[in-house]
Amino acid sequence: MSPHRLWAILRKEFRHIWRDKRTLFLVTLSPAIMLFTFAYLFALEVQKARLAVWDMDRTALSRQLVASLTADGKFIRSGDVAGYAHIYHELQSGAIHVALVIPPDFQARLIAGERVALQAITDGSDPVTTIQTLGRLRQRLYEFSQRQGLTSASSMIAVETQAWYNRELNSKYSMVPGLLPVVLILPSLAFALALTREKELGSFETLATTPIQAAEYLLGKLLPYVAFGLLSALIAVAVAILWFHVPLRGSLFDLLIFILLYLFASLGETMFIAGFLGSQGTAMRAILLIFFIPSFFMTGIILPIDTRSGIAQLVASFLPATQFVLMTRGVFLKAMDIPALWLQATYLLALGAVPMLLSWLMFRKQVD
Secondary structure (H helix, E strand, O other), rough: OOOHHHHHHHHHHHHHHHHHHHHOOOOOOOHHHHHHHHHHHHHOOOOOOEEEEEHHHHHHHHHHHHHHHHHOEEEEEEEOOOOHHHHHHHHOOOOOOOEEOOOOOOHHHHHOOOEEEEEEEOOOOOHHHHHHHHHHHHHHHHHHHOOOOOOOHHHHHHEEEEEEEOOOOOOOHHHHHHHHHHOHHHHHHHHHHHHHHHHHHHHHHHOOOOOOOHHHHHHHHHHHHHHHHHHHHHHHHHHHHHHHHHHOOOOOHHHHHOOOOOOOHHHHHHHHHHHHOHHHHHHHHHHHHHHHHHHOOOOOOOOOOOOHHHHHHHHHHHHHHHHHHHHHHHHHHHHHOHHHHHHHHHHHHHHHHHHHHHHHHOOOOOOO
16 A cells, blocks of 8 residues: 555545535534534433342342332343442443332331332433333332232332432433434545545546555545544534533543544445445435434434344444444443443444445446
8 A cells, every 4th residue: 555645545535625615514513513403302202121129128028019010021120239339330331221229128117007218220321211210110119009008009118219320310411422423424424425426526537547546545535534523523522511511421532532433433334335326416315314314213312222123123233323322421421431331342343344344345446
């Protein structure tokens, strides 16, 4: 690979982006503007919740209570926990949505007619799920009290709730980091348009007559959009922190590494897809249909991924936003770092590397 030829492609692409104000706007300011708009637009709600139980009573009544909570499948039992440190780990990793703490004297006090307080600890980084989960939990406890024949069913069993990571259950704290993957699809859109523009306008014919190689051409086209994508991400992150006051509890450095991995994955898949497209109009529709729209509803940004549908899970696994949502919410709200999110980081690396390798192998300097 020739550094001179690579630099020539890089310089040409940077100049094109800088001179074309529409492309410059698309890869710099558009993500922040979309984030600002969507954060006020979306705040929807949920269905199933994963439940862990810390049963310090271990009596027949406490087991009946847990069984009644999970009987209809709305609460999915994710096992037992033993202590707050265990609960912290399960919530931070996203393994559970809520942990129920049953005190050691639950059965004795309930039989004695005393008021019993249970503790529900939830993951406040997803307030949409949390609000519905707590409402459902209170309803189940009320129904359990009635089945036990308690005279004051509404007050005999009380739930003391505590939301971690987002104590006020502010939906913007969850939605703004969750929307970052969606708005950062715009650099991929601009990249697809750039790749297909040369085919559509015929300028690729000139490149085909030069000694340029596949790696030089593809890297020369890719790197400028990674750079401008990172710039647009920094602007969007600034909007999240300064305008929406979303707390950045993790490291900004870790967040930037995750952003680079996400751009690498999304631009890599875009490069592969654009290789089959011949016009800018087709490229725009393809990126919107393949990445933009599915990322809203199939990656866990608004609603949890539908585990009942194998097709939905398969589609979600190929969308870089599925992993990046966990990263952004993890860094912003849970102070998660690279070691905690290494699996998602590795997955994004693979999502970018494989299609780029395929694009390199399929590259041909010829015009149809």
